[in-house]
Amino acid sequence: MAKIQPFAALRPKVDVASKVAARPYDVLSSDEAKAEASGNPHSFYHVSKSEIDLPAGTDIHSPEVYAKAAENLKALRENGTLIQENQPCYYIYKLIMHGRSQVGLVCVSSVDDYNNDIIKKHEFTRPEKEQDRINHITATRAQTGNVFLAYNDVPSINSIIDSWQEHHSPVYDFVAEDGITHTIWVMNEPGTVQEITKLFASEVPCTYIADGHHRAASAALVHNSLQSEASAWFLTTIFPASQLAILDYNRVVKDLNGHSKEEFLSALEYDFTIEAVGHSPKKPAMLHEFGMYLDKTWYHLVAREGTYTTDPIGVLDVTILQNNVLDKLLGIKDPRTDKRIDFVGGIRGLEALIKRVDSGEMQVAFALYPVTIQQLFDISDSGNVMPPKSTWFEPKLRDGLLTHVV
Template sequence: MAKIIPFHAVRPAADKVSLVTSRSYEEYSAAELASQLDFNPFSFLHILNPAYMNQQKAGLEKRFKLVAQKYRDFKSEEILIREEKPVMFLYHIHSKTRDFIGIIAGTSIQDYQSDVIKKHEDTLQYRVELFKDYLHQTGFNTEPVLITYPDDEVLNQWIGLKRQSNPLYEFSTTKKEKHTLWKIDSDEDLAFLEKQFDAIGNVYIADGHHRSASAELLYEEDKGTGNDHLNYFMSFLIAESNVRIYEYNRIIRDLNGLSKTDFLEALGNHFWVKNKEQELWKPERKFQFGMYLDGEFYALQLKDENSFTSIADRLDAQILYDKVLHPILGITDLRNDERIDYIPGNQSITTIKEVVDEGDFEIGFMLFPTEISEIKSLADNKLIMPPKSTYIEPKFRSGLVVYEI
């Protein structure tokens, strides 16, 4: 039974919302970031990067304190305002190709610890501790954990009715996305949502494993302080059929000393290899892999699809590692080996071709996207995915809703 709660959200003033909210800090190029910080005084990026002119001179602790101070400045100037009573939100993202809609609410640390909220990715301890320190120093988080729940017809009907009411915000971005936010503050609606999620049972983290792990670590360290906000973390809850799962494609810098002929021959031990020449070919189903090498595309079909006993071993990302990346190309550490890099599957495969043709990388591999059923099966069996297996949308805009700790 999944517990969700309303919370005293902080959000932009209505007349400034399109100026305040931003994409994830990491998505901006240096030029884009500089432009936003130079010409948009309302951008939430000023909070996330308060020392941008002297970033190299600010240590982490000092930078986190600057973030906290800038956040307080935005509140004192009423660029950001705090809800008078606990609320939830309904949030809709519309792009040229996809619509996403879900509930923004607080989710329970206790549910996270008891595996009501299920996980499928491993975390890096240094990243967990770093973000925990960030939360401790700044006292807020604007990056919700993306959580999926099984499709629920009653909840879908409620969402459909809520969308007919007047929204709190409705604005567009330079990425040609339309964002709509409805405030949920009536006792009746809040009680309905809490009851509905209580009946759903297990929910699954789609994106944000490090953020949820950091929230748990902060809770364990500070739970004796009497701060009830530590008992929850902000989540964006979305029906599993509405989540978009892309693959992460791999690009490799060299063939590990092998000639092209020897490499193709080694592939033949486990794959049927077909030269597609200049056809922009990508996998059409599980157990198929695309490859770009020496100006040509190849289709790789796994020869033995029935040789796996483990759910994790059947993952295409794991198969590519076990059959190609590790034994043939000599890559052992998918997170830290400088010979490998990743391109999310929402980018065209021509991106892989361009990167390889430029010469910094020698070969690219395209994977078939992981199914939500595979992710759930892994989580149910307490198994984890290989690093960089999935790129999941939607992505949340920074500064749209803030959870204070």
């Protein structure tokens, strides 16, 4: 069963929370972070992307960057921008995007659960990305990045969280520059805190990493060296599955691997039915449907029977596309390393695919139907991992609002 605990968060003063809040460190470049933090000394980018305060061209993995992050975090604490809670609490984090809301519980989860597969994974991690987070946590003695977890709904937990929102005022409530609303409540009543902890321990057999595999892995490795009580737990926000939406994660490819357009379309017909649908974007409406944009025309593709299996990995549309198009026809064996392919998150819309192709940068684009949360759970339960770039979650939690000090 899932072990979670309340924690005494390091968090902003109320009047500067919206200025502190920063997008996750790994969704934007150093230049983008520098632009967003310009003129804002409160921005958490000074901690999460501290290279913005160092000379241009500084290696983002150099010791100076991690030292600067620690220096900047210390300064934010000393000048009163960030304060530490005086008791362990749970926090309720509500996000609203395009009228749809999702509500998660911010807590710390057990490193032992991570190591013992009570916290289930669906993605391989890369050592160099783990080391980056290890260095950042070790230098700052803080987990600044949240691990996004999901679990199968438990009505009694949902009821407590709903009731707290109804009867208490939030500590933060603001709309970020991208239009997403961020609202946070502090759950500090001891009896309620204890009840939440007990319910997770008795009613939630496991949780699933939705986003943040590298943050979770690095937290576990840091604990191996620190061996402190605080480092035995890592920062998580846990959402009930019914509230989550996974967006599509689409593909663009530089060339047709030597095929003419006519040869490529003909070869596709072996594994797909194909229909040209004109100039308007074709968004897949169900599993095993694909949109393809080539030479200013959208095509509707449907995978034929026999092109996929029914096992948790084989049934995925990312697998169908990889096996029957990217590998078989376009010669892309490993999409993680091949420079001819790129990935476009669904948050950018299908217009982003059109732009990449019409510019001449890419020759063909593929729009996929999103992976479902149940498919993610099935793969995690089976012990398998998803193909790379399979899921895109939105909206994303903001860094700096709730930090776990280790």
